[in-house]
Amino acid sequence: MGPYIARRLLQAIPLLFIISIIIFALTSAMGDPLAAFGGGRRALRSEDRARLTRQLGLDKPVWLQYIVWAAGNDWMKVDLDGDGVAESEGTRKGVLRGDFGTSFTTRQPVLEMIGERLPNTLLLMLAAEAVILACSLVIGLTSALKQYSIFDHAATTFSFIGYSMPIPLLALGLIYVFAVYFKRWGLPYLPTGGMFEPSAGPGWQQTLWHMVLPVAAISLISIAAYSRYIRANMLEVISQDYIRTAHAKGLKSRYVVMVHALKNAALPLVTLIGLDLPFLLAGAVVTESIFAWPGMGRLFYDHTTRSDFPVLMGIIMIIAVMVVLFQIITDVVYTFLDPRIRYD
Numbered sequence: 001m002g003p004y005i006a007r008r009l010l011q012a013i014p015l016l017f018i019i020s021i022i023i024f025a026l027t028s029a030m031g032d033p034l035a036a037f038g039g040g041r042r043a044l045r046s047e048d049r050a051r052l053t054r055q056l057g058l059d060k061p062v063w064l065q066y067i068v069w070a071a072g073n074d075w076m077k078v079d080l081d082g083d084g085v086a087e088s089e090g091t092r093k094g095v096l097r098g099d100f101g102t103s104f105t106t107r108q109p110v111l112e113m114i115g116e117r118l119p120n121t122l123l124l125m126l127a128a129e130a131v132i133l134a135c136s137l138v139i140g141l142t143s144a145l146k147q148y149s150i151f152d153h154a155a156t157t158f159s160f161i162g163y164s165m166p167i168p169l170l171a172l173g174l175i176y177v178f179a180v181y182f183k184r185w186g187l188p189y190l191p192t193g194g195m196f197e198p199s200a201g202p203g204w205q206q207t208l209w210h211m212v213l214p215v216a217a218i219s220l221i222s223i224a225a226y227s228r229y230i231r232a233n234m235l236e237v238i239s240q241d242y243i244r245t246a247h248a249k250g251l252k253s254r255y256v257v258m259v260h261a262l263k264n265a266a267l268p269l270v271t272l273i274g275l276d277l278p279f280l281l282a283g284a285v286v287t288e289s290i291f292a293w294p295g296m297g298r299l300f301y302d303h304t305t306r307s308d309f310p311v312l313m314g315i316i317m318i319i320a321v322m323v324v325l326f327q328i329i330t331d332v333v334y335t336f337l338d339p340r341i342r343y344d
Contacts, residue, residue: 001335005328012324019320020095024066024313031307033058033104056104069313070095095317101310105303110314113299120195121295125284127211128218129277135223140230145257147235155227162224171217171290178213193292214291218284222276229272233265263337270337274330278322 034052053059057068072094093099100110143152175192182189190213191197196206237243238261246256288297296315303311 001332005332008328008331016317016320016324020070020313020317021066023316023320024069024309025062027307027309027312027316028062028065030304033307033309035307068094069101069310072097072099100314100317103303103311104308105306110310113311114296114314114318117294117296117299120293121288121297123207124211124214124288124293124295125218128215128222129273131215131219132222132226133273135219136226136230139223139227141234141257141262143227143231144234144238152231155231159224159228162220163228165221167217167221167284167286168290170220171213171287174213174217175290195294210291214284214287214293217287217291226269226272229268230265233268234261237261237265267334267337270330270333274326274333275323278319278326 033056034049057065057073060068095101098111100114102109103113106113139155139158143155146152178190179192180189191210192213193210195210196202200206238257243256243261246260247253285297285301287293288295289301292298300312300315
């Protein structure tokens with residue numbers, strides 16, 4: 001297993017290099033980061049635009065901007081004031097040495113900005129993932145074991161409706177029912193934005209109360225999809241000969257289902273989870289924006305509208321690294337679930 005993991009990590013290096021080039025080229029062409037400096041009220045003066053363009057390094061070719069972003073600029077000397085003497089532009093180590101640069105608009109280090117938002121996103125997304133897995137397993141297993149029952153038909157209807165529901169419509173519908181109408185009816189209503197009420201101040205009780213609607217909006221669509229995968233795979237597994245043999249040996253049905261059947265039916269589910277978990281770091285852009293949750297998704301949206309390349313590149317590259325790592329972890333988990341899978 002060790003050589004396999006080492007080989008996969010080595011293969012990830014050129015993959016991440018290619019991804020970084022593609023993403024850098026796309027983000028560099030997506031807009032004008034200097035437009036945000038005008039405040040939307042007036043255009044920048046030509047001399048201010050020229051000064052900012054030089055300070056931010058936007059006057060250089062894209063390929064040189066990429067090299068500076070990746071390897072830093074402490075090796076590069078340029079004539080900043082036109083006196084014929086090359087000066088340093090300022091120290092920046094580059095991504096290869098853990099420096100993702102500074103935001104164009106806030107002038108904060110990118111890693112510092114990500115570090116401030118990441119705990120909020122992980123709190124929201126890990127809670128949503130726990131709800132998704134618990135509800136999906138219950139619904140999927142029950143539907144498979146009680147095929148064509150009333151519960152199975154109801155779960156199938158819920159899955160089709162939930163999976164086809166756009167998340168903006170679902171989130172706004174939850175707000176309309178559990179915040180607007182519940183307040184009209186005099187019932188305890190749920191908050192619709194932020195992590196706490198300004199009058200109450202931050203606290204774990206406020207945070208949990210404000211998490212209810214965004215977690216529900218994120219979870220419902222995924223539960224609909226996951227439960228269908230679990231149902232389909234369980235129906236396939238429980239019809240296998242080794243399951244019938246386990247029942248013939250007199251093993252309890254619950255033991256057969258939970259130990260023998262579910263373990264083999266979980267392989268496709270592990271693949272889905274391995275693909276979903278890295279994107280937890282990025283947050284849910286739409287959900288965090290609708291519910292004003294101060295996480296990574298909202299950070300990505302805010303700085304996309306400003307064409308803030310360093311922040312966007314930092315978030316996207318962290319996601320790319322996590323995708324590669326979680327795919328390796330997923331392959332390792334396969335070997336524990338299915339002894340027939342070997343990578344040696």
